[in-house]
Amino acid sequence: MDKHIAVLLMAYGTPANLDEVESFYIHIRRGRKPTKEQLDELIGRYEAIGGCSPLIEITHQEAHLLEEALNKHNTGNVHFTVYIGMKHCAPFIEDAVSQFVKDGADAAVGIVLAPHFSSMSVGVYEREANEAALAQNFSDLSFVESWHLEPSLLDALEERLRHEMGKFSDAEKEHLKLVFSAHSLPRRILDQGDPYPEQLLETSRALALRIGFSDWQFAWQSAGRTEEPWLGPDILTVIDDLAEAGYTAVLDCPVGFVSDHLEVLYDLDIEAQKRAKVKQIHFERTASLNADPRLIDALKQSITAVCKEKGLL
Numbered sequence: 001m002d003k004h005i006a007v008l009l010m011a012y013g014t015p016a017n018l019d020e021v022e023s024f025y026i027h028i029r030r031g032r033k034p035t036k037e038q039l040d041e042l043i044g045r046y047e048a049i050g051g052c053s054p055l056i057e058i059t060h061q062e063a064h065l066l067e068e069a070l071n072k073h074n075t076g077n078v079h080f081t082v083y084i085g086m087k088h089c090a091p092f093i094e095d096a097v098s099q100f101v102k103d104g105a106d107a108a109v110g111i112v113l114a115p116h117f118s119s120m121s122v123g124v125y126e127r128e129a130n131e132a133a134l135a136q137n138f139s140d141l142s143f144v145e146s147w148h149l150e151p152s153l154l155d156a157l158e159e160r161l162r163h164e165m166g167k168f169s170d171a172e173k174e175h176l177k178l179v180f181s182a183h184s185l186p187r188r189i190l191d192q193g194d195p196y197p198e199q200l201l202e203t204s205r206a207l208a209l210r211i212g213f214s215d216w217q218f219a220w221q222s223a224g225r226t227e228e229p230w231l232g233p234d235i236l237t238v239i240d241d242l243a244e245a246g247y248t249a250v251l252d253c254p255v256g257f258v259s260d261h262l263e264v265l266y267d268l269d270i271e272a273q274k275r276a277k278v279k280q281i282h283f284e285r286t287a288s289l290n291a292d293p294r295l296i297d298a299l300k301q302s303i304t305a306v307c308k309e310k311g312l313l
């Protein structure tokens with residue numbers, strides 16, 4: 001009999017349509033209903049990107065390609081099945097865990113479609129998966145904690161950066177700032193020595209070095225609308241400051257994200273682009289990795305490394 005390894009591929013989730021925005025938002029807020037203004041504002045953002053986000057469809061493509069890649073040329077009698085588990089919409093992480101337990105998986109490896117670890121992002125996915133596994137008496141669940149320096153990930157991002165750089169003239173490049181961005185988190189993560197900011201800088205440094213462009217900085221984006229302070233500087237403030245400092249071009253590389261979704265299609269393509277226009281800055285961003293074969297390879301390499309560590313391969 002083949003050994004059956006389940007891969008739990010986790011992503012944020014998205015509402016399937018505008019009618020589902022409210023329940024999605026309530027789930028993000030752990031059961032608290034948003035005010036009408038908050039809900040309308042979020043619906044407005046989804047409307048602005050065409051009604052819904054492509055995140056689910058892209059995640060399905062990634063899952064399919066990953067399963068194919070893992071089962072290609074694998075040694076011995078091991079078979080991989082990829083299960084999608086979303087944090088905030090169906091199929092939820094616990095649904096995926098129930099399914100692979102029901103399917104008789106011998107072991108499971110979890111990975112989040114976000115390369116950098118934070119206790120408030122990837123850590124929460126892991127906790128939810130562990131709780132679901134525990135509830136079903138499944139004990140062989142391991143995780144890829146972060147995969148932010150996987151060579152194939154850097155290859156894919158480097159190619160995106162080189163392509164986008166080509167859209168600026170040599171004259172523009174003299175006043176161009178390369179900005180790496182990622183989803184902000186509440187500033188209190190710093191008190192706990194969270195690795196998130198440093199891992200993001202590691203990816204950013206590696207990429208700037210690869211393309212030989214030293215005029216870069218980091219910015220946070222998509223901070224939540226809550227009372228507590230979030231990590232800054234925010235990308236919109238950075239655009240203002242760069243304009244003030246005489247920059248006329250910005251290339252943003254959202255290194256913290258993998259797929260096209262609201263935070264890229266709205267927060268960058270609409271909101272940041274609009275701010276840049278006001279400030280007369282030529283703003284571009286690198287294309288999302290989506291189902292890029294090098295992204296799939298990065299996921300495969302990090303999953304097989306954990307399998308080897310655990311003696312599964």
Ligand SMILES: CC1=C(CCC(=O)O)c2cc3nc(cc4[nH]c(cc5[nH]c(cc1n2)c(C)c5CCC(=O)O)c(CCC(=O)O)c4C)C(CCC(=O)O)=C3C
Nearest residue numbers: 012013014015028053055114121183223224225261262263
């Ligand atoms: C670290 C991180 C990532 C990256 C890592 C990962 O991918 O996990 C991420 C991704 C995403 N976040 C997304 C959307 C939203 N996030 C919200 C709110 C929040 N995000 C948070 C963190 C993160 N979020 C946090 C701490 C909150 C505050 C509430 C809470 O404590 O949980 C809200 C509520 C309203 C608002 O504040 O804007 C929305 C609509 C979508 C888009 C989905 C689509 O395309 O539909 C994606 C990929």
Ligand SMILES: [Fe+2]
Nearest residue numbers: 012183222263
């Ligand atoms: Fe978010």
